[in-house]
Amino acid sequence: MNARFIHRCTHVLDKEASIAFYERALGLRVSREKGPEDGSWSNTYLVDDNTGFEIELTWNRGRTEPYENGGMDTHIAFEVDDFEAAHELHRQMGCIQKENPKMGLYFICDPDGQRIEILSAKR
Template sequence: MTARFVHRCTHVLDKERTIAFYREALGFEVVRESGPEDGSWSNTFMAAPGCPFELELTWNRGRTEPYENGGMDCHIAFRVDDFERYHELHERMGCIQKENPKMGLYFIVDPDGQRIEILPERA
């Protein structure tokens, strides 16, 4: 048997703002979108070149309260090829939530509070 990680779902309040965040912060692009004709909800899938999984952004029309999305203990993580360049970008974006120089990593947060761990590529 073989299992393969396919996507991680996160619920969003402002789909366009979240899409723009992942595009700028990590180079993700929309690869497909689904939902009913009435537009009451949508699932937008985003991926980045070389990344073996997708993000699924679930949006529900009329939702005004933020989603929990697992709380501050849950996160997704990315290894990046130019750690310093990404750190500078994320500083400019103002999305760094916590830094841990001793461990050589930091966390950013998306517009819906999803924590994202940023790690350097392994040497």
């Protein structure tokens, strides 16, 4: 078997806020979107142009209750070239959830509480 990891799905309440977060905080871009003509749901894919990996944001019209996207131990991770600049941006955005300087990493949260580990590419 030859498998390739292509995306991770997370459910979101506010699709536009989530797209804006992933674009600003991590430099991802919308690659495509699909859903029915009635607009009752959509899957928006944001891609990391360096690796091709995508985040799939699933949105359902009318949903008001937060989703359980795996709990506090479940997370995705991103490596950044300029750790200090990324940390400063995330501090300004107010999205840093937890820092672990001894391990050289920190976590940010998207608008729906999805934890994202930030690591330096120079580790």
